[in-house]
Amino acid sequence: MRIRLPARHGTPARRPWRRAVRRALPAAVALVLLTPVYACRAVPTPPGAPTPWPAAYAHRWQWQWQLTGPVDTTVQADVFLLDPVRTTSAETAELRRRDRRLVCQVHVGSYADTDPDATRFPAAVRGASTDRSRRRWLDVRRWDALRPVLADRFRLCRGKGFGAVALTDADGYAHRSGFPLHFDDQLRFNRRVAALARSLDLSPGLVDDLDQVAALAPDFDFAVNEECVRLRRCAKLLPFADAGKPVFHVEYTGSTATFCVTTVGYGFASIRKHRDLGPWRDPCPLP
Numbered sequence: 001m002r003i004r005l006p007a008r009h010g011t012p013a014r015r016p017w018r019r020a021v022r023r024a025l026p027a028a029v030a031l032v033l034l035t036p037v038y039a040c041r042a043v044p045t046p047p048g049a050p051t052p053w054p055a056a057y058a059h060r061w062q063w064q065w066q067l068t069g070p071v072d073t074t075v076q077a078d079v080f081l082l083d084p085v086r087t088t089s090a091e092t093a094e095l096r097r098r099d100r101r102l103v104c105q106v107h108v109g110s111y112a113d114t115d116p117d118a119t120r121f122p123a124a125v126r127g128a129s130t131d132r133s134r135r136r137w138l139d140v141r142r143w144d145a146l147r148p149v150l151a152d153r154f155r156l157c158r159g160k161g162f163g164a165v166a167l168t169d170a171d172g173y174a175h176r177s178g179f180p181l182h183f184d185d186q187l188r189f190n191r192r193v194a195a196l197a198r199s200l201d202l203s204p205g206l207v208d209d210l211d212q213v214a215a216l217a218p219d220f221d222f223a224v225n226e227e228c229v230r231l232r233r234c235a236k237l238l239p240f241a242d243a244g245k246p247v248f249h250v251e252y253t254g255s256t257a258t259f260c261v262t263t264v265g266y267g268f269a270s271i272r273k274h275r276d277l278g279p280w281r282d283p284c285p286l287p
Helices: 012-039 089-097 143-159 183-199 210-219 234-242 256-266
Strands: 063-066 079-082 101-107 110-112 126-129 135-138 164-168 203-207 222-226 247-251 269-272
Touching (some): 063 247, 063 269, 079 089, 101 143, 183 210
Parallel strands (some): 079 101, 101 164, 222 247, 247 269
Antiparallel strands (some): 110 135
16 A cells, blocks of 8 residues: 655755655554564563672572473472583473472582583693592682583573572582692682673572572572571571571471571571482462
C-alpha cells in the first residue's frame, strides 16, 4: 500500500524533509506491526549479572546443593548450587524459568584427572592429594598459570546461565598441599579469584575456609559452609551474616530439629543432606 502525504505548497528548501518523511514512514509502520510478535515470545528470566543478594532477604533463602544425579528442578528452593559441567543448559533454563538463583561450584584450588581441562595445568603446579577422591591441590601462588584455566571455568558457568560461583578448595594453605603455602598466599589468591569472577559477571561465594572468613568477607557476596554445627565453628561465619550476606549451611549428620535452633538463630540458611549431595534435602524452617 502506498502512503500518500497531504499535498502542501512550500519552498524548495522544505522538499528534502518531505522525502525523508516518506522514507521513514514505511519503516515506522513495520516496526509497529512487528512489536506485538516479539512481545508474545516466552523469554527465560535472565540469571542476573552478577546475581544480586538483597540484604533484607539474607535470612530467608531456601537453598539446594546437588552434585549427583539428574537435577531435580522441582525442589522448592530459591537458590541451587550445582556442578557446571554435569548440569545441562536445559536444566539451567528450566530453573531460570522458575526464577531460581543459580550458583556453580568451581574447584579453584584443586583439580581432578577427570576434569575436562585437567591437562591445562602444568606439572609444576600439581601438588598432593586432597581429602576428596581423585583430587590434587594446586600451587595457588602461580596465578599466571591458574588464571586462564579458572577464567574459562567461570565462562562455562556464565554460558550455561549461572549468575554466581562458589569457590571450593580455597584453603590449600591449611592442608598438606605439597607446597609451602602460607596464610597470606591464600588470601591473595582468594581475592584475585573473587575479582576475576566479578570481572566475568559472576557473584563470588566462599566455600568453608573458616579461618580466613573475617579477612575475606568484604571480598565475597555469600558463604557456603559444611558442618559448622558438628565442628562447633558457626560463630566464624558471623562476618557474613552481620553484613547481611547469605550463609548457606549444610549438616550431614544430626537432626534438623536440633541444629536448626542454632543456625537459624545465627541467620543462616540451613539444610540437612546426604554426603553424596543428591537431590534429597531436609531444610530448616524459615524464622
